[in-house]
Amino acid sequence: MAHIFFDMLSSLGSCLNCFPSSPTLKINSRSFKILRLLGEGGFSYVYLVQDTSTAELLALKKIRCPFGAESVAQAMKEVEAYKLFGGCPGIIHSVDYSVAGERSDPQSKTVYVLLPYYRRGNLQDLINANLVNHTRFPEKRLMLLFLGVCKALREMHQYRGPGAGASAERMEVGGAGVGVDRNVAAAKRTAKRPDAAAGADEDDETEQQRPLMAEEEGVHTGGAGGVRSYAHRDIKPGNIMISDSGSEPILMDLGSIADSPTPITSRSLAILTQETAAEHSTMSYRAPELFDVKTGTVIDTKVDIWSLGCTLYACLVGKSPFEMRSDETGGSLSICVLSGDWRFPDEGPGAKKNKNKGSGSAAAQGTGGAPGAPPPPEDDEAISEPIREVVRKCLKVEPSERPDIDELIELVERVVEELPEDGAA
Numbered sequence: 201m202a203h204i205f206f207d208m209l210s211s212l213g214s215c216l217n218c219f220p221s222s223p224t225l226k227i228n229s230r231s232f233k234i235l236r237l238l239g240e241g242g243f244s245y246v247y248l249v250q251d252t253s254t255a256e257l258l259a260l261k262k263i264r265c266p267f268g269a270e271s272v273a274q275a276m277k278e279v280e281a282y283k284l285f286g287g288c289p290g291i292i293h294s295v296d297y298s299v300a301g302e303r304s305d306p307q308s309k310t311v312y313v314l315l316p317y318y319r320r321g322n323l324q325d326l327i328n329a330n331l332v333n334h335t336r337f338p339e340k341r342l343m344l345l346f347l348g349v350c351k352a353l354r355e356m357h358q359y360r361g362p363g364a365g366a367s368a369e370r371m372e373v374g375g376a377g378v379g380v381d382r383n384v385a386a387a388k389r390t391a392k393r394p395d396a397a398a399g400a401d402e403d404d405e406t407e408q409q410r411p412l413m414a415e416e417e418g419v420h421t422g423g424a425g426g427v428r429s430y431a432h433r434d435i436k437p438g439n440i441m442i443s444d445s446g447s448e449p450i451l452m453d454l455g456s457i458a459d460s461p462t463p464i465t466s467r468s469l470a471i472l473t474q475e476t477a478a479e480h481s482t483m484s485y486r487a488p489e490l491f492d493v494k495t496g497t498v499i500d501t502k503v504d505i506w507s508l509g510c511t512l513y514a515c516l517v518g519k520s521p522f523e524m525r526s527d528e529t530g531g532s533l534s535i536c537v538l539s540g541d542w543r544f545p546d547e548g549p550g551a552k553k554n555k556n557k558g559s560g561s562a563a564a565q566g567t568g569g570a571p572g573a574p575p576p577p578e579d580d581e582a583i584s585e586p587i588r589e590v591v592r593k594c595l596k597v598e599p600s601e602r603p604d605i606d607e608l609i610e611l612v613e614r615v616v617e618e619l620p621e622d623g624a625a
Contacts, residue, residue, distance in 0.1 A: 224252065225249070225260070225312070227260075227296055227297075227298050227312055227314060228296060228298060230251060230253070230296070231251070231252045231253070232249040232250060232251055232252065232258070232260065233249060233250045233252055234247050234248075234249050234260070235247070235248040235249060235250055235257075236248050238259060242479075243263060243264040243265070243266070243271070244261060244262060244263045244264070245261070245262045246259055246260065246261050246262075247259070247260045247262065248260075248317060249314075257317045257319075258295060258314050258315065258316065258317050259314070259315040259316065259317045260312060260313070260314055260315075261312070261313040261314075261315060262310060262311075262312055263275040263278070263310065263311040263312075263313070264308070264310055265308065265309040265310065265311060266305075266308045268307050268308075268309075271309075272299070272309045272311065274455070275309075275311040275455075276299075276311065277455070277457075278311075278313070278454050278455040278457075279294065279297050279311065279313060281454035281455075281457045282294035282297075282313065282315075282454055284359070284361065285355065285356065285359070285454070287361075288352070288355035288356075288359075289351075289352065289355065290348060290349070290351060290352025290355065290448065290449060290450055290451060291352050291355055291356070291450065291451045291454075292315055292316065292441065292450050292451060292452040292454070293315075293316070294313050294314060294315055295314040295315060295316065296313075296314040297311065297312060297313045297314065298311075298312045299311050299312075300312065315452070318441045318442060318443060318444060318450065319444055320441075320442040320443070320444060320446060321441070321442065322437065322438055322439070322440055322441050322442065322452075323345070323437035323438070323440040323441075323442065323449065323511070323515065324436070324437035324438040324440075325442075326437075326442065326515075327437055327514060327515060327518060330518070331518050336516075337515055337516075338622035339583075339584055339587060339619055339622065340616065340619045340620070340621060340622045341622055342512075342515055342516075343587065343612060343615055343616050343619060344447070344616060345442075345447075345449050346508075346511075346512055346515070346590075346612060347609065347612045347613065347616060348447075348448055348449040349435075349440055349449045349451065349508065349511070350508065350605060350608055350609045350612055351609060352449065352450070352451045353432065353435070353451065353504055353508070353605055354605045354606070354609065356429075356430045356431070356432055356451075356457070356501075356504075357429055357430070357431070357460070357501045357504070357604075357605045358427055358429065358605070359427065359428050359429065359430055360426070360427055361428075428459075429459070429460040429461070429500075429501060430457050430458065430459060430460055430501075431457070431458050431459075431460040431499075431500065431501045431503055431504050432451065432454070432456060432457055432504050432507075433456040433457065433458055433477065433480065433481050433490075433503055433504070433507075434453060434455075434456035434480055434481050434482055434485070434507070435451075435485065435504050435507035435508055435511060436482050436484075436485040436507060436510070436511055436514075436520075437511055437514055437515065438482075439451065439452050439453045440452070440511070455480060456480035456481055458476075458499075460499070460500045460501045461498045461499065461500040461501075462498065462499045462500070463498050464493055464494065464495055464496065464497050464498065464499065465495070465496075466495060467495050469495075470493040470494060470495050471493075473490070473493045473499060474490065474491070474492070474493040477490035477491075477493070481503075483533060483534070484510065484519075484520035484522055484523040484533060485506075485507045485510045485511065485520055486503075486506075486507070486537065487502070487503040487506035487507065487537075487599070488506070488537050488538050488540070488597050489502075489503065489599055490503060491534050491537060491538055492538065500599070501604070501605065502599035502600075502602050502604070503599075504605075505594050505602045505603060505604070505605070505608060506594060506595060506599075506602065508594050508608070509521075509590070509591050509592075509593075509594025509595040510522070510594075510595070512587070512590060512591050512594070513542075513591050513595075516583055516587070516591075517544070517545060521542035521543075521591075521595065522536045522537045522541075522542055524542070524545075525541055525542045525543070529541075538597070539597070540595065540596075540597040542595065544583065544588060546582075584615075584619065586614075586615040586618055586619070587615060589611075590608075590611060590612060590615060593608075593611065594608070
């Protein structure tokens with residue numbers, strides 16, 4: 201009986217550890233009241249907080265770094281990304297950040313990042329609401345949102361900036377621990393690298409660990425205002441916030457961002473890239489080339505184009521095309537992805553045939569079905585053919601056959617022009 205009691209205490213303690221030890225938290229010179237948990241995943245938690253002085257609502261991302269310098273470096277890479285893209289439309293920016301030491305473990309650190317709070321939530325919240333309410337997105341509104349996502353992603357794929365930012369200030373969380381300079385974290389990453397004599401494999405492995413903004417290494421090509429390409433590598437509905445106006449998408453969760461292109465020059469780098477993708481890229485939206493990374497290939501921004509196709513499909517149907525197909529067949533999701541095995545609900549043997557609804561007829565809005573459910577009713581079965589074609593072009597297994605971001609934007613703009621106004625007869 202005693203061991204049951206102690207197990208209960210242990211479980212309660214673990215739960216409480218998910219939350220800061222106090223209902224208020226001080227970040228640098230500002231104090232915040234913690235209102236509620238918004239979400240969690242892996243070693244991170246996101247809270248809704250309120251500035252005690254101004255009553256402003258913000259989102260606070262708490263990233264636990266239990267593995268010392270390596271995990272702190274990964275968290276700081278995300279912080280660097282928020283600052284790098286801070287002036288880019290359609291990409292979330294950080295308001296402030298701090299690094300604190302854990303009282304119980306001096307080697308463990310926690311990174312706190314303050315972000316804007318969007319009361320409408322994310323695109324996945326809208327998809328879930330559609331499933332619950334048996335509604336669907338008006339097609340023109342959906343494609344305008346999707347166009348906004350594409351344009352925000354273009355800011356990453358074709359980043360034009362002044363180079364790396366200035367040195368960060370030393371930032372602390374109240375008196376709770378040790379402040380960490382962002383450049384110190386970058387220096388620690390650089391110091392971990394083996395020299396050239398250590399061998400090519402080691403150099404390849406550290407290639408992905410270099411600071412995201414690394415002008416001191418001459419990585420930022422093109423100089424001031426030059427173009428440098430990044431891939432998000434975790435595009436999905438849950439990482440697309442909706443502005444308070446309801447009309448603008450905002451890309452978030454920049455912890456998965458990587459330089460692009462990434463040449464896979466050794467087996468060790470192939471394994472590292474695949475493991476990193478498994479950790480940071482959501483499986484049902486992950487491009488096939490990240491499931492089985494091969495030596496001699498190049499991983500580039502086309503991984504995001506694939507994820508965009510999965511995201512658009514999820515908005516239309518309710519879940520990722522490969523999650524949908526895996527549920528239908530009982531097969532492996534990864535095999536479905538690698539073989540490009542997916543279809544629209546009204547396609548394939550036994551399915552009700554698409555009426556090949558074109559851009560000249562209006563979508564029947566306001567009805568729909570849950571994911572995995574039987575085909576939708578006839579008055580709601582048709583997805584406009586131009587929208588289907590956008591999905592098909594994005595979901596080519598061979599990366600070279602997918603459009604780049606400029607080609608995709610051009611295609612989506614044509615589709616938006618062709619679609620009738622929502623609700624038109």
